[in-house]
Amino acid sequence: MSQQPSGWYDDPSNPDLIRYWDGVTWSNHTAPKKSPTLSRTPTASLPQQDGPSQGGRVQSGQGGQVGQGGQDAGRPPMPQGSGWDAGHGGPQQPSGQPSAPQYPGWGGQGQQQGWGGQGQQGQQGYPGAPGYPGAPGGAANWMSSIKTTADGVPLASWGRRLGAWVIDGVILVILTFFLWRLLAPEVFTELSRMVDVASTGDQAQLEEATRQMTDVVNAASLKTGIAQFVLVFVYCIAFWTTTAQTPGKMAVGISVRRADRPGPLDLATAVRRRVLSLLGLVPGIGVLWGPLSVLDGLWPLWDDKRQALHDKIGRTQVVVGKQPRNRS
Structure with missing residues (x-):
């Protein structure tokens, strides 16, 4: 199985969080999937995928691309020490939805992954990273370390x-x-x-x-x-x-x-x-x-x-x- 790129993925131990995969193993950096301040964010300030500037957003002069100053406005804030790379901008989402982080180097140049495995236009979902409990086959990896009888009963320590x-x-x-x-x-x-x-x-x-x-x-x-x-x-x-x-x-x-x-x-x-x-x-x-x-x-x-x-x-x-x- 090919190595998964580093980035933010669904936390295998908590469905309400995302966790940073460093390309080899899971780090200790986590963040909520949904920003606790999202409900207080005016919908008019959330960017659209295409179209003219909304809510006073500054656009760059290139084909409707949102400028750097507006790119982070709709992103859920990450906690201190979460390991979030501000240089990896998330894709723009329809109004009322949190934006997702970009996973660099995944799916080819100019493509970004969909959030939660659901691709957006021109994007693709990401599979689970290998070898962690909670991913397909991951539970078997840690279960194999438990010593059992021939019929699977755990042995006493x-x-x-x-x-x-x-x-x-x-x-x-x-x-x-x-x-x-x-x-x-x-x-x-x-x-x-x-x-x-x-x-x-x-x-x-x-x-x-x-x-x-x-x-x-x-x-x-x-x-x-x-x-x-x-x-x-x-x-x-x-x-x-x-x-x-x-x-x-x-x-x-x-x-x-x-x-x-x-x-x-x-x-x-x-x-x-x-x-x-x-x-x-x-x-x-x-x-x-x-x-x-x-x-x-x-x-x-x-x-x-x-x-x-x-x-x-x-x-x-x-x-x-x-x-x-x-x-x-």
Whole structure:
């Protein structure tokens, strides 16, 4: 498509304005299509396309051409900084209509474009400038920058996913506290005793209380660790397979779905999506779970499909909005 010349065109984002096209891209200079003072302009002062001088207008001596002093009288005033080139005179309009700007170099020498794409005598309309939102094909240009699923659903941003993770994390910390209270009450008993000893200032007793506290926590860590894993597992699976949204995802307006179809996850897909977390329970490998979980959380930042590692294993994607309750 040939390059459009610079000039004033209909603003693609506001039908009441015109915007200056610099030949490459849209500038920030805009102006109203209709002058706010036009209704106060006497119709007698507006120029005619042809004919003798009207309303005291000074004509040049050349074939009825309006002189330079009268050429701007009917033009809507442009705001300061609009980028309007006063040297590019607009075509003369019939009485009662605002005059339009000339688009230099367009349509050949001696021709001026019609306003709003409607040509006047000896003039032609202009097509929309290429590559801007609002022109034919322009919407597709900016829409193509939005990442979507294969069927066109917008993918959730990393920021929303992080927000959902924080909210779910707070909920799970609270649930874990009650889980420890239920399964390992002795830990809280020792903790209370250690606080009392610390308040006495007896260093020897404090060291002994600290050692006993450590032993109690280590003894309870296996059962509480397994119980905590089950808690998170059930929390995620239950929400993924019913509403496709944990409370955190509900709060930020996103949901999880299979990559190839909408709807809540089936049980097999939901389990696959959690399988990566099993590494935290494997002796000798669990130490790697910390760095791996960080990498997993950051992966959507550079992934073309915005999938984390656990999304790739489960073949899932996180999208904007809710999922239909019925699985496809």
